[in-house]
Amino acid sequence: MLFTLNELVQWLGLTIFEIWINLLAITLFTILLALRLENIITGGSAWWIVFAPLFAADGLNAYFCTIVYIRMQLERLYKVALFRVSWSFLFLVLLFVFKFLLCQKLSGQGHHEYSEVLAPIFILLQLIMVRACQMH
Secondary structure, rough: OOHHHHHHHHHOOOOOHHHHHHHHHHHHHHHHHHHOOOOOOOOOOOOHHHHHEEEEHHHHHHHHHHHHHHHHHOOOOOHHHHHHHHHHHHHHHHHHHHHHHHHHHHHHHHHHOOOHHHHHHHHHHHHHHHHHHHHH
16 A cells, blocks of 8 residues: 555655655665665765765755744744644654664664664654544
């Protein structure tokens, strides 16, 4: 079963533009990951290079969310703006922490267990579940 675009937008709380940015970043990440696994990209900072498109996408999405928040404030949609910005930034922070911890773990800089690395994803999945239940 595939989700429709409207369902993804409602459940994830992302706009189509944010989804598009993430898809481009995942595409670049996949190419760089293949290059890293084939040892074309080597060195101590190789994993940080591989994850760079994902971090850049997080930064662009945070910038976009800030612009949307300011515009909603100017339109006097205070409650909706606060809910949207809090959801978006919580979503972005949890994903960023997961990517950061995973990159540290893969590069050997962090000594975290995988359960600690995946903890932000577990929290995010629970929040998405609550949001999906509220929609229906």
